[in-house]
Amino acid sequence: MVLSADQIYSTEDARRLAQRRLPRLIFDFIEGAAGREIGATRNQSQFDTIMLQPRVMEDVAERSTATGLLGQQFGLPVGIAPMGMCNLVCPDADRHIAEVAKAFDIPVCLSSAASSTIENMGDWAGPLAWFQLYFGQSAEASLMMADRARDAGYETLVLTVDVPQVSRRIRDLRNGFTMPFSMTPHAFWDFATHPRWSLSTLRNGAPSPKNFTGTDGANTFDRGASRAGANWDFLRTLRDNWPGTLIVKGVTSGEDARQVCRLGADAVYVSNHGGRQLDSVPPAIDLLAIIREAVGPDVPLLFDSGVRSGEDVVKALALGADFVMIGRPALYALGAGGAPGLMQLLTCFAEDISVVLAQLGVRSIADLGPRSLFPSPVADQTRRQAPTPLHIAAKT
Ligand SMILES: Cc1cc2nc3c(=O)[nH]c(=O)nc-3n(C[C@H](O)[C@H](O)[C@H](O)COP(=O)(O)O)c2cc1C
Numbered sequence: 001m002v003l004s005a006d007q008i009y010s011t012e013d014a015r016r017l018a019q020r021r022l023p024r025l026i027f028d029f030i031e032g033a034a035g036r037e038i039g040a041t042r043n044q045s046q047f048d049t050i051m052l053q054p055r056v057m058e059d060v061a062e063r064s065t066a067t068g069l070l071g072q073q074f075g076l077p078v079g080i081a082p083m084g085m086c087n088l089v090c091p092d093a094d095r096h097i098a099e100v101a102k103a104f105d106i107p108v109c110l111s112s113a114a115s116s117t118i119e120n121m122g123d124w125a126g127p128l129a130w131f132q133l134y135f136g137q138s139a140e141a142s143l144m145m146a147d148r149a150r151d152a153g154y155e156t157l158v159l160t161v162d163v164p165q166v167s168r169r170i171r172d173l174r175n176g177f178t179m180p181f182s183m184t185p186h187a188f189w190d191f192a193t194h195p196r197w198s199l200s201t202l203r204n205g206a207p208s209p210k211n212f213t214g215t216d217g218a219n220t221f222d223r224g225a226s227r228a229g230a231n232w233d234f235l236r237t238l239r240d241n242w243p244g245t246l247i248v249k250g251v252t253s254g255e256d257a258r259q260v261c262r263l264g265a266d267a268v269y270v271s272n273h274g275g276r277q278l279d280s281v282p283p284a285i286d287l288l289a290i291i292r293e294a295v296g297p298d299v300p301l302l303f304d305s306g307v308r309s310g311e312d313v314v315k316a317l318a319l320g321a322d323f324v325m326i327g328r329p330a331l332y333a334l335g336a337g338g339a340p341g342l343m344q345l346l347t348c349f350a351e352d353i354s355v356v357l358a359q360l361g362v363r364s365i366a367d368l369g370p371r372s373l374f375p376s377p378v379a380d381q382t383r384r385q386a387p388t389p390l391h392i393a394a395k396t
Helices: 011-021 024-031 038-048 093-104 118-128 139-151 170-175 185-192 195-204 232-241 254-262 284-295 310-318 328-360 390-395
Strands: 067-069 072-074 078-080 108-110 129-134 156-160 245-251 267-270 301-303 323-326
Touching (some): 011 024, 011 328, 024 170, 078 328, 093 108, 093 118, 093 328, 108 118, 254 284, 284 310
Parallel strands (some): 108 129, 129 156, 245 267, 267 301, 301 323
Antiparallel strands (some): 067 072
C-alpha cells in the first residue's frame, strides 16, 4: 500500500510511511527504546486495557477542546514533547513543528539537544515555545542554559530528570548511531538506498545539536555524557533562579512527585521517556492515578509515553492528567510528510478528541474525569477526586 501525507488517518499510517521513507538508522533512533523495548511496547498496550463509558442524550452539539494550563489557554489538551535532533527526520522539522503548533494553538517544547537554537524556536513559536533543560556538565552550565532561555523570552521551563545516564538502546548500538554522524559503510548504504531523504538532508546540511557551540569547554554536546550528578539541591537552585513556570519531567514515583512539589515546581510531568530509559519501567498510564493521589487534586499533571490517538489523550485526561504531550507520533508524521504530514496527524488527534467527547456525553476537557471510565471507580465522582487505578486494581 502506498501512502502520502494526506492519507494519514492514524499514527500507525504515519509510522508506516516514515519507516519506508527514512533511513533505518534514523527510523530506529526515533522508534527505539531501552533494552528489549518491552517498556515501550507496554506503554501502548496498557492503553488498550482502559475502557471508556459512553453516555447518551447529553446534548453535546456544542463542544470545546480548548484547555487551560498554568495560566495559558490552548486549542487542544495536547502539546509536542521535547525531542532532540528533530531535523534528522526532515529539514526544518523544528520550524514545521512551530508552524503546526501555531495552527492548533498548542505548546511545543524545544529540547536542550534540539537541532535548532533556543532563539530561533522562540521566534518561530512565540509564547507557545517551552524550553526543556537537562542537567548538563555542571549545575553552572545548566543554569546558564536556563538563563539563555529566559533571555530569549521563554516563560516555561521543563527540567527533565529521568536521564541520569543515556540508556543502552540496542538499535542505535547495532546501527552505529552516533551524534554527530560517523559515516560507516552501513550508514552509507542506508543513506544511498533512501535518496530522497539523503538529498534533502545534504542540501540543507547535516543536523547538529545547535545549542552547544562546541568551542567552549562548558558548552559542548556529548550525547552519552553522564547527568548522574543531578540532585534535589539543583532543583532548589533552579527554582530560585527561574522566574517563570517550572515543570519537572520524567517523574514516575509518588514520593518523587511530592518532593518536586515541595521544592516549588509548578507542575509534575509524568513520563517514562517513552520507555527509552528503563525497559522494566511501569507503563506510564498506570502511574497517573498513583501520582494524582500522591500530589492531591490541585497540582497540574502533564503526561506522555505511549499516546497514539485522540482517544488515548482522553483516557489520560480521564485518569487524572491535565495535559498530554506526544512524542514519536509527531516525528513519524514529519518523516512521513513534513509539515503537511504533521498537520494531518494533529487534525486526526483533534477530530478524534472531539468525537470521543461526544461519545462520552462530555462538552469540555475540564469535565472529563473518572465518570468517563469503565467501570467507573465511583459513579459520580468529580474530576478532581483521584480515580482508583482500575487496571492496576484489576490485576491484584
Ligand atoms: C527521538 C526522541 C528524542 C527525545 N529527546 C528527548 C529530549 O531531548 N529531552 C526529553 O526530555 N525527552 C526526550 N524524548 C522523550 C520525549 O520527550 C517523550 O517523553 C517520549 O517520546 C514520550 O513517549 P512517546 O514517544 O511514546 O509519545 C525523546 C523522545 C524521542 C522519541
